[in-house]
Ligand SMILES: Nc1ncnc2c1ncn2[C@@H]1O[C@H](COP(=O)(O)OP(=O)(O)OP(=O)(O)O)[C@@H](O)[C@H]1O
């Protein structure tokens with residue numbers, strides 16, 4: 422918004438320059454005011470939009486000189502707004518006033534106005550809502566590996582009762598990321614995990630991750646890429662996950678749980694300029710904030726993190742029944758792949774299911790026969806997705822109810838960031854049954870070429 426206002430001011434300055442030049446050069450021409458009337462009208466239109474924009478800055482913050490300059494400029498704008506009954510000299514005088522004052526005000530705004538940060542939801546997953554802060558002053562980091570500047574995606578974990586619990590979670594996130602990238606060569610984005618004291622003695626962990634371009638998230642790529650590239654994506658994801666299955670099989674004492682769904686992957690280079698998946702296309706796994714590690718069979722993550730988002734009266738039953746099954750699924754190779762296949766349906770490509778089922782079955786025979794996994798069928802994928810949608814829709818309704826109870830009845834702050842209204846309408850909901858990510862403008866061209 423700041424840049425937009427500054428650009429608008431510059432445009433007005435150019436127009437004023439032009440008009441003033443004409444009024445000086447051709448001042449002896451009769452009816453000059455009538456001749457330049459169209460340009461004056463355009464100036465009035467531009468000025469009309471500028472005035473409320475300046476007021477909106479003023480409402481949010483005030484800084485030295487700003488209000489004095491603003492009032493003077495608005496005075497000139499008001500004068501110039503009314504064409505009737507004014508002579509050329511008065512017009513010229515007010516235009517000159519505005520022209521002189523605008524650069525001063527621009528400098529003031531540039532130097533002193535810190536635009537408020539905007540929160541943008543990048544994706545709502547099963548557990549976490551990932552956001553980004555936009556605007557001047559939004560946090561950025563220099564990545565140690567190549568010293569490049571990156572924006573940050575922020576994933577706030579549910580709060581912890583004490584510092585030790587929060588600290589343990591933070592360590593586990595780092596352990597998970599390091600293990601994937603260093604031991605299994607499944608790369609993860611640059612990340613930091615920050616501990617902060619919360620309300621009422623509770624502790625928070627903010628997971629900061631390099632913000633990846635929307636165009637790179639695989640659930641969007643499958644909507645725009647051609648069939649050949651989509652096959653490459655699928656084979657690549659299967660190959661990445663194979664590393665985990667093989668590791669887990671030979672290391673029962675240290676097993677990794679994994680969520681291989683399509684929105685959890687980013688082909689970082691993909692975009693309108695690079696609309697292909699090459700053999701060693703750089704790939705990142707971004708769902709690292711639910712770090713599932715079982716040491717000698719014991720889940721290292723405090724699974725209350727899952728439970729926290731549902732209403733208190735349902736927690737015991739979910740703890741006893743659903744939770745164990747939900748978590749086990751992430752350790753069973755067949756279920757992990759099933760989840761990937763079923764995510765095609767959520768992400769608007771049910772048409773790909775038959776082809777990808779065949780491809781997966783064949784790939785399993787050739788690359789993972791030692792696991793003796795039952796081949797998949799399209800029917801199974803469809804019915805699994807239907808069930809998954811039901812479970813997660815229920816879970817989301819529970820979250821809404823929890824928010825309502827927390828905010829309206831208990832009068833407390835709800836910890837998680839969720840959009841208002843029905844989850845059916847939430848933008849960028851990547852969990853089962855959601856609308857999926859909105860295709861960005863930059864990819865729409867590829868969509869048209871299909
Ligand atoms: N670093 C990032 N840059 C850009 N978008 C991101 C990033 N991380 C996440 N997203 C968006 O948010 C969505 C959800 O993120 P993520 O998978 O981490 O959450 P989740 O599925 O709820 O994870 P978890 O189950 O671990 O809490 C992603 O599919 C993606 O669209």
Ligand SMILES: [Mg+2]
Nearest residue numbers: 546684685708
């Ligand atoms: Mg995810």
